[in-house]
Amino acid sequence: MSIEKLERGISAFQRSVYPGQSHLFEKLALMQRPSALFITCADSRIDPCLLTDTKPGELFVCRVIGNIVPPYPDAIGGVSATIEYATAVLRVADIIVCGHTDCGVMKGALNPDQLASVPSVAAWLRYARVEERDPEPSQERLLALAERNVVNQLDNLRTHPAVAAGIRDGVLGLHGWVYQIGPGIVTAYQAEEGRFVELSRPDEEIPAAHRPVGV
DSSP states (O other): OOHHHHHHHHHHIIIIIGGGGHHHHHHHTTOOOOSEEEEEOOOTTOOHHHHHTOOTTSEEEEEOGGGOOOOTTTTOSHHHHHHHIIIIISOOSEEEEEEESSOHHHHHHHOGGGGTTOHHHHHHGGGGOOOOOOSSOOHHHHHHHHHHHHHHHHHHHTTSHHHHHHHHTTOOEEEEEEEETTTTEEEEEETTTTEEEEOOOTTSOOOOOBOOOOO
C-alpha cells in the first residue's frame, strides 16, 4: 500500500464521510469523553473501533506491540502516561486489554534468538514474562500464550496508582479479551473461573468456555 492510497483515503473521508457526521466532529473538536481505555497490540490486523462498533470519541486507544503494560514504576513512559491520563483525567469507566491470535510478539517471546537485530523489541518482551522456548509454536500454543499474556498485563495494570485508586473506589473495571482474527471471535477472561469465555451474541447463549492450554 502506497502513501498515495492513504492520501486518496483522506480525500474520500472529506468527501463521503465527514459531511454526514460533521455535527459529531464539530462536537469532538471541543471535547472528548471516552467511556473506555482500549489497550491492544499495534498489529495492523486489529481495528478497535471496527471490532467494538464504536464511533470517534468513544474509545481512548493505546496501541503497543504485544498489548504489554509494564508494571509501575518499572518503565514509566508512553504507556504509563496514557493509562494515567485515561483514568485520572478522562475518568474512563473501563480498561480493556485485548490480545490476539497469531501474534508476532508472542512468537518472538518463544524464540528470542531471532530478536538479535531488534534489541528494543527484545527488551520490551521481558514484560511478557515468557520463560519457555519454542521456535515453531502451534496456533493452539500461541493462543494459550496470548491468553496468559493478557492476564499478566491485567496484573501489571493493577500496580498503576490511578488504576488501583479507581478499583478501590469502585469506579473502574478491568477486562481481558483475546481477538481470534480468523473466525472473528472475541473471548473474555473470567477471573473467578480462571478461563476465557466467548462473548455472547444478543440472540445466542454463551458457548462452552475453554480453559487456556498449558504453555
